[in-house]
Amino acid sequence: MNAPSPSPDAALWREPAPLVLASTSATRRALLAATALPFETARPEVDERAIEARALADGASPEALAVLLAREKARAVSRTRPRSLVIGADQTLALERRLFHKPTSREAANEQIAALAGRRHALHSGVALARDGEIVCDLLASAHLTMRPLDEAAIALYLDLAGDVVTTSVGGYQLEGVGAHLFETVEGDHATILGLPIFPLLAALRDLGALAL
Template sequence: MTPISTPVPLILASTSPYRRALLERLGLPFSTAAPDVDERPHPGESPSELVRRLAEAKARAVAENHPDALIIGSDQVACLDDAILGKPGDHQTAMAQLERASGRCALFQTGLCVLDTRSGQAQTLVEPFRVHFRVLSRARIQGYLERERPYDCAGSFKSEGLGIALFERLEGDDPNALIGLPLIRLIPLLEAAGHCPLGS
């Protein structure tokens, strides 16, 4: 009798509730682990290089304690005029970010890594997504921030929530990338490793 092969454990190298909620949509069992990674950019490192490096670094940091697993790492930055917009952390910084973004286009870049710890092989990519903001008055920005308080989100908004009202249009192949995990690009990487959301 041929033994039934079981997919290796799937681990999300993140404690982000947004990434966890996205991955749950695929219906695959997984666990989460917190990666201990210095997220400061290297001198001269571009935003795309930064997120690709950090996505893999997060996966490899978790791999140290999981030698037989498939690990997903991800990292995201938002850029306006080539300057990185981090997570605001407070109301004042969020106000400044959204006032600066008003009527303009911000580029979000999301790094993705799928690491097979059995072989040490890592597949990495960077998924771009552009957000075109409406012209926003200070009063509207203030009202939005008071209602949604997106202070832990790069760019100071939640696109899956009321933040959608800030946009004129979105431009990209995978809207999930804007939230932090590009599921459309992730699925074929998982399937190649034996984790198929739709079955065989």
């Protein structure tokens, strides 16, 4: 009787301890799951706004802030998961030097979209890998998006169509949904836009010897 073949995910992962994603984001989980890697998730217990405030006071750029937040998330979870490689990820949206966060209401989303309309902004996705509380590598990938000029009526219609989803994403839009109608051009990898740059992440895991492929 033949032994059962190993599952594809077990064949891919070389580490003895599980890979851990330090995120509760359903989008990041789906992106990582699509790679067929076995992984677990954990919530990173960090005060993002406090870290951001200190970093900005020190003059950190939006790009540096994305990587810093990813590092802090990875480090926090890795302290509780001995031997595991832990992925931390974060994303900043910058209109020149202005940073945007998830809008807390329809009114806040309206204000953000009005500010972005007709202009080109950047999404900076930072990723860090940690083990036993120490960062082993980090990376940054960026995308640039140009939003169409939009009048008040167009923004109101978008908000009606998108519903509560506008408060779940920085900038008040999700490109994978009705938010696609807001844009003229998109420059960058789709996974980077969604907050987890898969190809650079897989390259980093290969460099660490964690992947068989």
